[in-house]
Amino acid sequence: MQNTEIKEWGLLAKHCARSAEKLIEDMLSRPLEVTYKSSASDLVTSVDRAVEQMVIDEIIKKYPEHGVLGEEGLVACKPFDFDTVWMVDPIDGTTNFVHQQQNYCISIAAYHKGVCQVGAVYDPTRKELFYAERGGGVFLNDSPLQVERNKEMKEALWSTSLFWNRRAMKSGLSEKAQRLAHRSRGVRVYGVAALELAYVAAGRLDAYISLGLNPWDYGAGLLLVQEAGCRITTLDGNEVPFGERSSILAANPNLYDFLLEFLTEHPV
Ligand code: IPD
Ligand code: CA
Ligand code: CA
Ligand code: CA
Numbered sequence: 254m255q256n257t258e259i260k261e262w263g264l265l266a267k268h269c270a271r272s273a274e275k276l277i278e279d280m281l282s283r284p285l286e287v288t289y290k291s292s293a294s295d296l297v298t299s300v301d302r303a304v305e306q307m308v309i310d311e312i313i314k315k316y317p318e319h320g321v322l323g324e325e326g327l328v329a330c331k332p333f334d335f336d337t338v339w340m341v342d343p344i345d346g347t348t349n350f351v352h353q354q355q356n357y358c359i360s361i362a363a364y365h366k367g368v369c370q371v372g373a374v375y376d377p378t379r380k381e382l383f384y385a386e387r388g389g390g391v392f393l394n395d396s397p398l399q400v401e402r403n404k405e406m407k408e409a410l411w412s413t414s415l416f417w418n419r420r421a422m423k424s425g426l427s428e429k430a431q432r433l434a435h436r437s438r439g440v441r442v443y444g445v446a447a448l449e450l451a452y453v454a455a456g457r458l459d460a461y462i463s464l465g466l467n468p469w470d471y472g473a474g475l476l477l478v479q480e481a482g483c484r485i486t487t488l489d490g491n492e493v494p495f496g497e498r499s500s501i502l503a504a505n506p507n508l509y510d511f512l513l514e515f516l517t518e519h520p521v
Contacts, residue, residue, distance in 0.1 A: 270373050277300055304344060312339050349445055360375075372477050402507060416442070446471060446474065450478050489517060
């Protein structure tokens with residue numbers, strides 16, 4: 254992979270994130286159109302669709318040979334059919350966006366031959382851009398990020414969506430997560446997976462645990478977490494599969510082994 258090419262993908266990802274901010278700002282001056290997808294807790298807005306369309310147009314204009322896998326599916330994309338695939342979540346945290354107009358982000362990643370090369374997660378309300386290129390470290394608005402190396406579980410703050418997840422309750426994972434909560438300093442539930450992964454990279458959270466995330470949810474966050482020196486795998490400790498739904502365990506390097514053991518081995 255040419256370094257100059259990765260740099261160009263990175264510039265495009267950042268450009269799309271900033272353009273999304275302008276588009277969102279503009280659209281928020283008018284009433285938001287909100288509709289249900291599968292249920293009343295699965296929302297999509299006119300903004301999700303408009304941002305996704307804008308990002309697709311920008312990418313395809315520059316790279317017509319690339320694939321774009323976006324949550325709202327505005328263009329057909331089978332990830333294995335393309336050498337380079339962009340994973341786009343136009344608004345991650347749509348429920349927060351609808352209810353609060355904050356605690357949401359835009360997540361854009363460029364994968365080449367199944368490996369994430371560029372990841373950008375942008376929080377427009379806080380003007381925070383989390384950005385990484387593979388092998389180049391991770392940055393928050395151009396300042397390099399580093400996580401603490403000697404974190405202990407009793408001083409860890411982590412986030413999840415497990416407690417409220419039916420699958421997690423059935424499998425006993427919810428109980429495990431609750432017991433884990435008592436071993437830590439505290440738990441948060443933000444409802445915005447890409448930003449929660451960015452926060453692990455920034456050391457604002459020491460771990461993030463979730464079931465059933467889509468490639469556009471974890472696509473960019475995965476690289477941010479890796480470039481910060483943290484670990485990210487499935488909840489079974491396997492590599493996160495390219496282009497598929499996956500559970501996610503992202504953690505500070507000092508806590509990862511303990512968390513994996515606790516979630517997989519510890520009896521409920
Ligand atoms: C959702 C959020 C949420 C996570 C869900 C995702 P959306 O994405 O990231 O935190 O728990 O699994 O679907 O629908 O707001 O883009
Ligand atoms: Ca959604
Ligand atoms: Ca999402
Ligand atoms: Ca979304």
